[in-house]
Amino acid sequence: MMFGNRFPATIILALLALATTGATALGQKPPNKPDRGIIHADYGPDPTSLEEMWRVSDLIVRGSVKTSSLQRSSASKRAVPTTRHHLQLLEILKDDTKSHKVNQAITLVQMAGSLDIDGMQVTVDPGRMPILAPKQEVLVFLRRVDGSQDFSLAYGPAGLYVLDDPTVTIPAEARPIRSLFQEKGAVPRNEFLTVVKQQAARRGGGQ
């Protein structure tokens, strides 16, 4: 934290603050609705066991992101920014519906992005969860969206594993997965896939 960097930033932020809040004096009624907001999504309690992760997930697959597009979640006033990914299935480790095939594409909806929602620029803070992009390869635990053919990530960040690099990061939220690898936060890609596939085979999955 350098003084030379801090000073102008502090002044600018103070001016911005005054501009956006209208210099709220103590006890005053809050001023008008601002034009920007940030959403923090919380994904609930972390999974407690591998069995639970397997049971809650409708679909567990390895896939490749073909396209990604930022969209409003619905036409309603309660809409939020979402990013929809078309995921081509490369391998199916669990499919409750038995209706999916390798090479088929599904839609994965991720809460991410920044959009104007009825006059307010709403941005989702993804926290530590990676936002997917085309050409990425992933292993994902998915839940079917009610009344739709779309899927969302089961347990949020705990349901997402990016396979692009030689090493796969296992999020801290995914304790049951980490427990498969002696609590390591990152493991070689091949080892990761081998162990997860073994778990799938043990549960009668895999395609």
Next chain:
Amino acid sequence: MSHGTPRPNHAMRLSKGWALSLVLCLATPTFTPIASAQGDACAYCTAQTEPYEVTGNYKVCVEPGEFSAAQIRAMGAGAEYWAAPLRAKGHSVSFDIEEREETDPACNMTIVAEPLVNQGADAEALGTSNGQGAYIRVSPTRTTYGGEESWNELFGHEWGHIFGFKNVNDSNCEGKTLMYRATHMGNLPSPPPCSDTNALATKYSTNSQSGGGGEAQPADGEDNEECWDVYWVNYTYYQWSDGSWTQGPTTWTYLYTECSPLE
């Protein structure tokens, strides 16, 4: 608020007064091994901040018929977790929570039940620079489990976002801050643990909405004396995560208010 905060090493005291709005900082971040950083859980687990804050009196509209009386009580308890320490410091912030349609123009903030499964989320909060238009949304699936204690935690955490705090992700902070991403604090402690009072002091005792600006600001005092908050510079922490060092929170720790008679 945090009189019991341990004094960090290499601390530097700020001079007094409004006029001294410039901040003298340590020239460079101090590298601290993770074991040491975790030892000072208060600073290590202090939530990072967003550039917004709440000040004033807000009408909070709760979607009618969607929440039990216990859940509505929990909304109030969660808000008070953050608001009470601020009021004790002289800030004016209060929430009038009642069941009312969210489209009512009297609403400053809203709390609604909303299926969030299409986003994979369980609950979400929208924070805005001045609190206006902020909301908390809770998935109905969430309403199927957890007692009032669990609801206090949930709403307290979501209110924390509206007050301008981010999630704390490090599992070493479980139980040490309500902003831990999957908090398990049990009944909300009063006063809040030092990480959360530290976060409040960092954000709301300064004149900057950047959070952690560290400017000295007069505190409330007697009419015949001048008072100011005293801070100590804290460390920037680094943590080893996923194969690399990442920067953790940098905080200013509020220590105490000092007063002297007006000349």
